[in-house]
Amino acid sequence: MTTSKETEVKVGYKSPIVMGSIGLLTLVFLGLLGRDGMVAFEISRRNDSLQLPTLDIDSSLLGVLAGLAMFALAGFSLSKAIKNLKTPIWVSIVFGAIGITALLGWLAAEKSVPIAFITGTALVLAVPIILGAMAGIMSERVGITNIAIEGQLLTGAFMAAVVSSITDNFLFGVIAAMVTSALVSMILAVFSIKFLAQQIIVGVVLNVLVIGVTNFLYQQWLTEDAENVNFPGTMDIIKIPVLSDIPILGHVFFENRITVFLAILIVPTIWFILFKTRLGLRARAVGEHPLAADTVGINVGRTRFWWVTIGGSIAGLGGAALTIGNAGAFGREMSGGFGFIALAVVILGRWNPIYASLAALLFGFSIILRVWANQVSPGIPTDFITMVPYVVTIIAVVGFVGKSRPPKALAVPYVKG
Amino acid sequence: MSEINKADNTMPQVMREIFSGGLVRTVISILLGFLVGALFMIGSNKEFIESLGYIFARPGDALGAAFAVVNDGYGALFRGAIYNADAETFEKAIRPLTETLRLGAPLIAAGLGIGLTFRVGLFNIGGTGQLIFGMIFATFVATRLELPFVLHMVVALIAGIVGAALLGAFVGFLKARTGAHEVILTIMMNYIALYFFTFLMRDPALLQETRASGNPKADPAAETALFPKLLGDSYSLHWGLIFALLAVVVFWWLMERSTIGYRLRMVGFNPDAARAAGINVEKTYILAMALSAGFVGVAAANQTLGTAIGVTPSSHANIGFDAITVALLGGSSGPGILLAGLLFGAFKAGAPSMQVFGVSPEVLGIVQGAIVLFIAAPPLIRALFRLPKPQTTNALESIRKRMFTRGGGSK
Numbered sequence: 001m002t003t004s005k006e007t008e009v010k011v012g013y014k015s016p017i018v019m020g021s022i023g024l025l026t027l028v029f030l031g032l033l034g035r036d037g038m039v040a041f042e043i044s045r046r047n048d049s050l051q052l053p054t055l056d057i058d059s060s061l062l063g064v065l066a067g068l069a070m071f072a073l074a075g076f077s078l079s080k081a082i083k084n085l086k087t088p089i090w091v092s093i094v095f096g097a098i099g100i101t102a103l104l105g106w107l108a109a110e111k112s113v114p115i116a117f118i119t120g121t122a123l124v125l126a127v128p129i130i131l132g133a134m135a136g137i138m139s140e141r142v143g144i145t146n147i148a149i150e151g152q153l154l155t156g157a158f159m160a161a162v163v164s165s166i167t168d169n170f171l172f173g174v175i176a177a178m179v180t181s182a183l184v185s186m187i188l189a190v191f192s193i194k195f196l197a198q199q200i201i202v203g204v205v206l207n208v209l210v211i212g213v214t215n216f217l218y219q220q221w222l223t224e225d226a227e228n229v230n231f232p233g234t235m236d237i238i239k240i241p242v243l244s245d246i247p248i249l250g251h252v253f254f255e256n257r258i259t260v261f262l263a264i265l266i267v268p269t270i271w272f273i274l275f276k277t278r279l280g281l282r283a284r285a286v287g288e289h290p291l292a293a294d295t296v297g298i299n300v301g302r303t304r305f306w307w308v309t310i311g312g313s314i315a316g317l318g319g320a321a322l323t324i325g326n327a328g329a330f331g332r333e334m335s336g337g338f339g340f341i342a343l344a345v346v347i348l349g350r351w352n353p354i355y356a357s358l359a360a361l362l363f364g365f366s367i368i369l370r371v372w373a374n375q376v377s378p379g380i381p382t383d384f385i386t387m388v389p390y391v392v393t394i395i396a397v398v399g400f401v402g403k404s405r406p407p408k409a410l411a412v413p414y415v416k417g
Numbered sequence: 418m419s420e421i422n423k424a425d426n427t428m429p430q431v432m433r434e435i436f437s438g439g440l441v442r443t444v445i446s447i448l449l450g451f452l453v454g455a456l457f458m459i460g461s462n463k464e465f466i467e468s469l470g471y472i473f474a475r476p477g478d479a480l481g482a483a484f485a486v487v488n489d490g491y492g493a494l495f496r497g498a499i500y501n502a503d504a505e506t507f508e509k510a511i512r513p514l515t516e517t518l519r520l521g522a523p524l525i526a527a528g529l530g531i532g533l534t535f536r537v538g539l540f541n542i543g544g545t546g547q548l549i550f551g552m553i554f555a556t557f558v559a560t561r562l563e564l565p566f567v568l569h570m571v572v573a574l575i576a577g578i579v580g581a582a583l584l585g586a587f588v589g590f591l592k593a594r595t596g597a598h599e600v601i602l603t604i605m606m607n608y609i610a611l612y613f614f615t616f617l618m619r620d621p622a623l624l625q626e627t628r629a630s631g632n633p634k635a636d637p638a639a640e641t642a643l644f645p646k647l648l649g650d651s652y653s654l655h656w657g658l659i660f661a662l663l664a665v666v667v668f669w670w671l672m673e674r675s676t677i678g679y680r681l682r683m684v685g686f687n688p689d690a691a692r693a694a695g696i697n698v699e700k701t702y703i704l705a706m707a708l709s710a711g712f713v714g715v716a717a718a719n720q721t722l723g724t725a726i727g728v729t730p731s732s733h734a735n736i737g738f739d740a741i742t743v744a745l746l747g748g749s750s751g752p753g754i755l756l757a758g759l760l761f762g763a764f765k766a767g768a769p770s771m772q773v774f775g776v777s778p779e780v781l782g783i784v785q786g787a788i789v790l791f792i793a794a795p796p797l798i799r800a801l802f803r804l805p806k807p808q809t810t811n812a813l814e815s816i817r818k819r820m821f822t823r824g825g826g827s828k
């Protein structure tokens with residue numbers, strides 16, 4: 001009794017320490033030692049009907065202010081820790097947003113920051129990661145480790161491009177992507193549930209297999225006949241009337257391709273099903289304590305199978321977002337590690353669809369910031385900006401920013417006894 | 418009377434044990450892998466698809482086309498990886514075999530590292546990151562220090578091993594200290610290492626080549642640090658192979674004969690029991706990750722010191738990931754990994770010559786993936802081929818005893 005209580009009760013001072021250190025780094029490097037010059041944050045886009053003035057601020061002043069704000073949050077976190085309470089998750093979210101703003105201001109000294117463009121692109125880049133993370137959450141919540149997200153995304157990307165090209169119909173492409181990725185997930189599910197194979201190994205192997213198959217077909221078939229089989233183009237951008245005229249938010253959320261809209265709908269839906277319905281309760285029970293779930297009559301194997309499979313189809317949609325939702329054609333190994341990022345995002349978001357999506361946005365920002373930083377101030381070591389989300393993930397996994405706890409029965413095969 | 422009966426029962430029992438053993442399963446998996454690859458080659462072949470249109474009229478055409486493409490593809494693989502009978506001289510004909518050995522060496526070394534963690538019940542997905550850290554250290558020694566021949570090479574090799582081992586130990590430390598899962602830690606470290614390496618190679622003050630061209634690239638290793646050629650200058654095979662073979666011997670001794678290995682295996686078998694027996698499991702995790710990454714470091718040195726061109730961010734050649742498949746196929750045992758590494762090395766060596774025959778060498782990626790998929794699920798292979806379940810009666814062992822022990826062994 002005592003041991004379990006002791007380990008649970010202690011909150012510790014890790015969060016305020018980490019937040020304070022990052023705040024100090026921001027204050028010193030982006031603020032006091034920062035770059036001179038004014039930064040203009042553009043709220044309206046150049047061709048908007050309604051033009052709002054830009055927000056101008058000195059780059060180093062912004063860094064100082066951001067650093068101080070971070071200290072304030074760290075102090076808030078400290079006050080919670082003293083009372084032995086966990087730091088609420090919104091603090092981390094605000095903290096991250098301040099950090100990104102300060103970084104933007106530092107990069108764009110003497111230049112302007114097109115907020116709508118950067119945020120919009122970050123969201124588009126984050127969509128495959130978000131949907132991949134949903135696949136991860138759905139399978140990990142029922143206790144199956146899913147390392148194969150990368151393979152599922154790649155499968156979806158490939159099928160969407162090829163089927164859309166052949167049938168000249170994006171709907172068929174999306175359906176094919178979702179079905180095929182679901183099939184890949186079924187292999188993972190069957191091997192883990194029926195053959196009791198090591199889930200991590202099956203995941204790794206599926207990635208190798210999918211990369212092998214798509215590379216081969218790409219080389220043998222897609223490059224030979226690109227006109228007919230790998231020339232889908234991208235889906236049309238849909239503008240939602242009225243809403244898309246809102247400054248910033250309109251462009252970011254309401255002027256997108258269908259894949260982005262679907263992602264925005266899917267995330268809250270999964271959250272709702274997982275936490276507010278009987279179905280979700282059963283799924284979580286299977287992931288936390290399969291024996292108990294079995295005892296009350298839940299079919300553990302079947303639950304696991306369907307959650308993993310449907311999760312796979314969502315990852316397939318994420319793959320479609322890569323090709324017909326963004327790039328316009330399939331490229332060799334084009335998922336380029338997004339599946340592994342999704343895996344990190346699942347943990348960073350503590351197996352919660354909404355937090356995971358926010359974490360995915362962090363990665364989306366890091367990708368676009370690297371590209372944009374090269375244009376706006378060449379010569380800055382962008383490798384470090386790209387590295388940030390990975391470091392943040394490690395900090396999160398080792399338990400500094402609120403320990404993220406996986407489902408109890410994760411990666412444990414269930415054998416009915 | 419009972420003696421005879423016993424002997425009669427033993428033989429089928431022995432056969433059953435052989436067929437339930439790992440070796441048969443491995444061979445079947447490899448054959449199935451090649452079969453899957455063949456199906457992909459056939460399915461994507463133009464002549465075969467065209468002949469499908471009239472398959473009922475002339476089925477021979479389709480079969481012929483199918484046979485031809487598989488024959489071409491795997492024939493080219495053999496000529497590119499083992500022995501090229503078309504070559505003018507014997508020296509040229511066995512060149513492919515030396516290439517297989519050269520490309521297999523880093524896979525063997527890294528595969529040993531990954532296999533070691535499997536034995537301890539850990540998953541090291543971070544071969545790539547550890548390889549890169551090893552390359553950073555080895556590149557620094559090989560391009561920025563001036564030492565005499567042999568000593569320079571040895572120091573660079575050790576630097577590679579130490580660099581990789583440090584990253585591995587760090588992951589092991591984080592796992593032991595905080596309970597974070599090593600799979601996530603190592604995957605994240607892969608990316609961090611890659612971007613860090615790229616950064617180092619962008620700055621001339623750090624590792625970028627002196628004739629800076631803007632692209633991230635390091636200087637070639639100094640001649641004194643390069644692995645010497647093993648078979649003279651007409652082959653590119655170098656001492657990397659010797660170091661990989663040494664690594665196999667060290668691995669075997671470490672895992673099967675040393676106290677450390679005993680401890681590692683014990684933790685892998687049952688961490689709770691090991692803890693109860695007084696083994697410090699946390700320390701063992703750190704040690705295991707460091708040792709594992711150390712073997713990967715041998716591969717890192719091989720990548721840095723094996724060629725006279727400078728390393729780039731892509732010099733890790735995906736060995737860290739391929740090593741996982743090598744370790745799986747090799748059953749995490751020294752000799753197994755040696756053979757598995759050579760097989761996948763042969764795939765790498767044979768790829769270019771398949772290209773010449775119009776068969777995309779990417780098919781070998783499918784073969785590789787299919788093989789390990791079958792390996793990963795023993796019950797699947799057993800179900801497919803109706804092989805018996807693993808046997809525990811040790812009939813095979815008793816025969817071995819009778820044949821190889823003086824006096825026929827004990828009853």
